[in-house]
Amino acid sequence: MTEFQEPARTTEPDAAEKARLAAGSAVRAGPVRAYLHGFGAHVPARVVTNAALAERLGRTPEWIESASGIRERRWASPETSVADLAVAAAEDCLVRTGSNAASLGMLIVASGSASRGFPGPAVEVAARLGMSTALNATPALDLPIASAGSLFGLALAMRLADTYGDILVVGAEKMSALIERAPLDANTAMLFGDGAGAALVSSRPGRWRLLDAAIHSDGQYRGDLAWQPGDALQMNGLSVILQASRKLPAAIGEVLERQGVAAQDVGAFLLHQANLNLLTRVAKALGVAQEKMFTNLERYGNTSSASLLIAAAEWEAANPAPGPVVFAAFGAGFHWGAVLADAGS
Amino acid sequence: MSDATRRQRLRALIQKVSGKPAPADDEESLFESGLLDSFALPDLVGAIEEEFGVKIPDSDLNPRKFDSVERMDDYVASRLA
Numbered sequence: 001m002t003e004f005q006e007p008a009r010t011t012e013p014d015a016a017e018k019a020r021l022a023a024g025s026a027v028r029a030g031p032v033r034a035y036l037h038g039f040g041a042h043v044p045a046r047v048v049t050n051a052a053l054a055e056r057l058g059r060t061p062e063w064i065e066s067a068s069g070i071r072e073r074r075w076a077s078p079e080t081s082v083a084d085l086a087v088a089a090a091e092d093c094l095v096r097t098g099s100n101a102a103s104l105g106m107l108i109v110a111s112g113s114a115s116r117g118f119p120g121p122a123v124e125v126a127a128r129l130g131m132s133t134a135l136n137a138t139p140a141l142d143l144p145i146a147s148a149g150s151l152f153g154l155a156l157a158m159r160l161a162d163t164y165g166d167i168l169v170v171g172a173e174k175m176s177a178l179i180e181r182a183p184l185d186a187n188t189a190m191l192f193g194d195g196a197g198a199a200l201v202s203s204r205p206g207r208w209r210l211l212d213a214a215i216h217s218d219g220q221y222r223g224d225l226a227w228q229p230g231d232a233l234q235m236n237g238l239s240v241i242l243q244a245s246r247k248l249p250a251a252i253g254e255v256l257e258r259q260g261v262a263a264q265d266v267g268a269f270l271l272h273q274a275n276l277n278l279l280t281r282v283a284k285a286l287g288v289a290q291e292k293m294f295t296n297l298e299r300y301g302n303t304s305s306a307s308l309l310i311a312a313a314e315w316e317a318a319n320p321a322p323g324p325v326v327f328a329a330f331g332a333g334f335h336w337g338a339v340l341a342d343a344g345s
Numbered sequence: 346m347s348d349a350t351r352r353q354r355l356r357a358l359i360q361k362v363s364g365k366p367a368p369a370d371d372e373e374s375l376f377e378s379g380l381l382d383s384f385a386l387p388d389l390v391g392a393i394e395e396e397f398g399v400k401i402p403d404s405d406l407n408p409r410k411f412d413s414v415e416r417m418d419d420y421v422a423s424r425l426a
Contacts, residue, residue, distance in 0.1 A: 220404075238376060238408035241383035242390065246403055277384050 034161040035206030035344050036154075036199060040093025041313035042085055043195040043300060044076040050190070057186040064190045065298075069276020073193030073301030075176035080194075082114045083124040086172035089196035089309070090129055093168065096313075097200045101129035105165035107140040108157060110149025110305040112332060113173045115229060120144060125170065139164075146173075146225075147272050147331020148215075149305030150197065154327060154339050155213035157201035165203060171305035172196035178233045188233045191275075193301035197309020208325065208341040212255040215337035216247070225332040244278055244330040249285035251338040252328050259340055263288050267323025270315055272330060273297040273307035282328075304331065346425070352418050358396055359414070362389045371414040386411060393417070399424040 049072045050061035057064070065071055076085065086109055094100055107129075109122035120142030123132075131138045143149045143156075150171035157167040175192035179185065201210065221243065224236040248271070256263055263286040271279055271293065279293045294315045303310060308329050322343050330336035356367040363380045375381040381389060386408060394401055401424070410420045 218403075236408070237383045238386055239406075242386050242406050242408060243403065245387040246406065281384070281387065 034158040034210040036208040037206035038097040039313035040089050040198040041310040042088035043074040048075050056184050070301045071298045076194040082111050082172045082174050083121040085196035086125045086170045087128045089198040093198035101131050106167040108153040108169045110143040110153050110171040112146025146304050148329040148335040150308040151329035155215045158210040161203040167201045170198045171309050173304040173306045191302045193303045195303040195306045197306045207344045209344045211340045213339045214251050214254040217335045221334045247336045248282045248330050255338045255340040269293050269326045271328045274302050358392045
């Protein structure tokens with residue numbers, strides 16, 4: 001195996017990038033040794049179809065599907081917690097990767113819908129997985145980032161794996177707790193679902209090598225997609241889609257350009273499953289076939305931070321063809337970014 | 346370019362993107378009237394960039410700037426100034 005080398009720049013940075021670099025705000029890619037070993041997922045058993053929601057929302061099932069691409073979603077029972085969903089996905093990932101909780105060097109749990117302010121769900125998940133009994137009291141980190149949380153978790157794990165070894169990244173959301181209220185808000189209730197996904201990142205060689213990551217945040221839009229316990233979910237759909245339509249292709253292009261990979265050569269794009277129309281728009285902006293955009297949105301809706309890793313788990317289970325794979329997400333904050341991986345060894 | 350010409354070109358872009366004529370009232374909200382939705386808006390922004398040869402930076406991607414013919418025209422005029 002050849003050592004990873006950061007590719008030389010083929011073009012000079014433009015004025016905007018020079019400004020970012022001068023301000024020290026850009027995380028530059030450097031040599032990393034981190035691998036993705038596999039994924040896991042869990043969704044609740046309760047299926048909520050468009051037909052079940054349509055009357056309460058004053059819309060038709062067909063309208064909901066045409067506006068969002070969603071046919072059904074899963075909503076957890078009232079007694080199910082974010083930590084419950086996270087533990088199930090974590091255990092699935094550990095089984096599928098032949099790993100175990102005792103060998104983990106770090107746990108990262110992304111969730112925007114946890115009901116408690118602090119501690120977040122990470123320490124509960126760690127305890128229930130048996131990590132807390134380890135002699136080194138393995139660190140468990142919360143990322144209350146919502147939609148882009150898992151993507152940020154992957155990017156952080158990529159950089160931390162060399163120090164902490166095996167890192168389990170989990171995205172878990174109980175979005176129904178935010179939206180299942182009377183009366184339902186038509187603009188949000190149809191979109192969101194519950195579930196959890198997980199990924200194992202390690203410095204040990206694995207199936208996919210993590211090559212590069214780009215993560216960004218812009219707090220001037222923090223009010224355009226927001227929630228706090230006890231309140232209704234706030235979403236300015238116009239602003240979210242307008243920004244996501246630009247920033248997702250840009251972040252993906254950022255990692256592809258740095259690594260000298262053409263978008264057309266990517267085997268699969270695994271994106272946060274927010275809206276089918278948005279995924280179509282991103283594919284068009286990148287100049288790639290829609291078929292390369294993995295989608296399971298029609299069955300689970302938008303599960304926020306969980307969606308990226310649920311999609312990855314289903315994509316992995318379908319025995320994907322070899323080739324570079326891109327992970328990308330955009331959401332509340334706004335936070336957004338992309339991660340590029342390729343065949344591991 | 347005169348103000349009238351610029352507005353006429355904007356009206357043509359709105360019709361092209363939405364498939365419906367722009368409202369007679371330049372102050373009417375294009376979002377509240379249903380003429381533009383969250384997916385037509387990015388198309389319109391791209392069409393404006395192409396039509397007027399301007400690059401609209403991400404920091405200016407505020408839906409309020411494109412909520413009516415008048416607001417859109419004010420913004421485009423500022424970019425062309």
